[in-house]
Amino acid sequence: MNAETFFENFSLLSESPNGIQKLREMILQMAIQGKLVPQNPEDEPAQILLKRIKAEKERLVDKKQIRKTKALPPVKINKFLFDIPETWEWVRLGEIGDWGAGATPNRKKSEYYDGSINWFKSGELNNRYITESDEQINELALKECSLRLNKPEDVLIAMYGATIGKVAILKSTATTNQAVCACTCFDGFFNEYLFLILKAYRKHFTNQGAGGAQPNISRVKIIHTLAPLPPLEEQKRIVIKVDQLMELCDQLESLQQTKYQSRIQLNNSALSNMLDAGSPEEFAEQWMLVCDNFDLLYDNLDNVEKLKQVILQLAVQGKLVPQDPNDEPAYVLLEKIKGKNPSLLIVDGEMPYSVPETWAWFKLGDVGRIVGGGTPKTSNDEYFCDDGIHWLTPADLYNYKQKYVSKGRRDITELGLKNSSAQLMPAGTVLFSSRAPIGYVAIAQNDICTNQGFKSCVPHKMEMNEYIYYFLKFAVEEIENAASGTTFKEISGKAFGQILIPLPPLEEQMRIVAKVDQLMALCGELETRIKKAQDNSEKLTTAMVSSVVG
Known part of the structure; x- marks a missing residue:
């Protein structure tokens, strides 16, 4: 690459991931290769x-x-x-x-x-x-x-x-x-x-x-x-030129940081307006404003991650979809499942935030059965196999992006299940990693068991599982705060069952899940587009760097 091409692409290079740092490297490489300033035959x-x-x-x-x-x-x-x-x-x-x-x-x-x-x-x-x-x-x-x-x-x-x-x-x-x-x-x-x-x-x-x-x-x-x-005089010209370009890099870096912070602030303001929406109709209005400015607000992954969290928050606050007065209230749903038991309802003073009138607050342990897990003795080969009972550990959900999971890296045998505290749970169970780390969430696609790193919820009515899944993804921070431990934090089965969950009518749960699925798919497309743009920019920058440094 010659100096003319380099300067023509200076701004483009600076916009790529780690672009400023790569620019600095290219400047130094071009400087010591004699490509940054012209040679003077008089030197x-x-x-x-x-x-x-x-x-x-x-x-x-x-x-x-x-x-x-x-x-x-x-x-x-x-x-x-x-x-x-x-x-x-x-x-x-x-x-x-x-x-x-x-x-x-x-x-x-x-x-x-x-x-x-x-x-x-x-x-x-x-x-x-x-x-x-x-x-x-x-x-x-x-x-x-x-x-x-x-x-x-x-x-x-x-x-x-x-x-x-x-x-x-x-x-x-x-x-x-x-x-x-x-x-x-x-x-x-x-x-x-x-x-x-x-x-x-x-x-x-x-x-x-x-x-x-x-x-x-x-x-x-x-x-x-x-x-x-x-030549000595060229050494001096090179140093002056490098200093000028490094100062320009400093200015670009400062401008990029200002631009990035502005985008963060704009996004935070837009998300705050959505959270302050008093009804699904107000949310829809604020959402349209966000949609009209997607390219401005969502050109970085951090903002998309915040958007996903706001979507979950709006979902569990009843602001994402409109309520239908014909829906059967949530407390009636629970009465049908558990039998008439007024003590299940959470009184107003205990509610973390307001929800629609047709919703009700319950403890997670009243919505489903809380199940732990276990690990068969790893030194016994009879307890493990390639194709047996599907068994999951938190490590199996590391970087796992899907809603449903069918199996982990290892299966266990009937003998392994019998000789451990692992419990076989039905398809549809909501799996939640309770330690190392807290907060991986997935739904069992089939019968499955887990190690002791999970506290799972088997819903009393399985149709509620996807709503519970999204609620748990939203409530990770709250659950972490309820955890205890010195070496590493863990949420106990008892504490997990005490987590308060706002429950909408079943029909509304279905509408919420459908809406969240739709919006999360949009977020996924945004992330893919951003990553692709970054990847293309990275490849271009790498190619240009390679043309300089070889």
């Missing part, structure tokens, strides 16, 4: 500059200002990392500066610390320029320990662990610990350009350091690394 070629740099190194060695180092291997043509302009040269990093790592003065000797000499650790290389370290050492430590006193404008690079490849430029005289290597650039190599090279090489250094318990690179690896050397 002193790097071949001549390299001779001057070598002469400078020899002069410093002769004056004993730096130590003489072992000769580095010659640069081989077939070892180049990428193509560079004709006026550039490939060099090893050890040729362009004097490199040295630091050390840690003995921690047991307090007399080494609390002095006036800055002593940087790798975790402190967080900014482009650094001046003051968290800890200081003194002249005694400098004299008795293997410390290198680095000059202002030296370039530092972290060599160990999670910080490997982090870079900074010193703005004060300072030392470092052994996890940091410093470079004093020779005359003719611009320290700011070295900073860009090392930033561009971070992934390369990270890969070089992989393999051990703690990733690390060494001074030796660094000084043997090949780097592109432009």
Whole structure:
């Protein structure tokens, strides 16, 4: 990719997932490949500059200002990392500066610390320029320990662990610990350009350091690394251009964040208006306003997830579909199921929120039978089989998006069922993971049992199961709050049965479920569209990055 194509697609690239970060990477790669600024034939070629740099190194060695180092291997043509302009040269990093790592003065000797000499650790290389370290050492430590006193404008690079490849430029005289290597650039190599090279090489250094318990690179690896050397004047132009583009990236990032927050606020306002709707008719009006602005409100997955939660909330508050006065009231439905039992009804003071007059509040344990689960002894092969009684664990529902589930990864035998606390439940049972984690919900498509990580509800009237399913998906946070435990939280069967559920007339339950199904399908289409757009954008960005970095 040339600079013209890159700048034409700058805005497009920034809009893709992680686009700004990838833009920054591309800027650095194009910079060190000579693709960011034009070459000037009037510049002193790097071949001549390299001779001057070598002469400078020899002069410093002769004056004993730096130590003489072992000769580095010659640069081989077939070892180049990428193509560079004709006026550039490939060099090893050890040729362009004097490199040295630091050390840690003995921690047991307090007399080494609390002095006036800055002593940087790798975790402190967080900014482009650094001046003051968290800890200081003194002249005694400098004299008795293997410390290198680095000059202002030296370039530092972290060599160990999670910080490997982090870079900074010193703005004060300072030392470092052994996890940091410093470079004093020779005359003719611009320290700011070295900073860009090392930033561009971070992934390369990270890969070089992989393999051990703690990733690390060494001074030796660094000084043997090949780097592109432009003419000195071009080095300076590259740094100026990179700074300009990075500032533009900062501005784009800020604009994107502002835009994202605005979308979040608009969506929250729209959802709030829907929740405040006093009737299904008012909801329909607010919903139409949302539909008219779908492209504006729902271009990110976070907003779609919030929309799904609001749909569930409206559903269980009786605001999603209109009530029909001809529907049989909910309390009559429960009387038919359980027999006349006024104690089942929840009095007004206990109601979490208002619901339509034809609805009634009940405890979940009165709406259905609460069933736990169990695990047969895993060391007994006679308890497990490939095609037996379907048995489910919470892990089977991880990332599971369907409403109904038929089986898990393993089946158990009749003997396994008999010798465990697992219970066989009928098709239509609403399954709810009660720990690790709390909140996976599905409906059994067939007879099934579960491990102890579930508390399930077998509805007294099976036609209620899909409404109960959606209620439980809405009530996950409330159920989590009712859970207990120290190592991990779990909702007990007793506490699960005490959860209050607002029950509409059966006919209205059917209408609610149909409406939620319709709206959830729409949300699914939105998510698919967003993911596809992000994926296409990601592929485009990746292709453009690949055209730069190879």
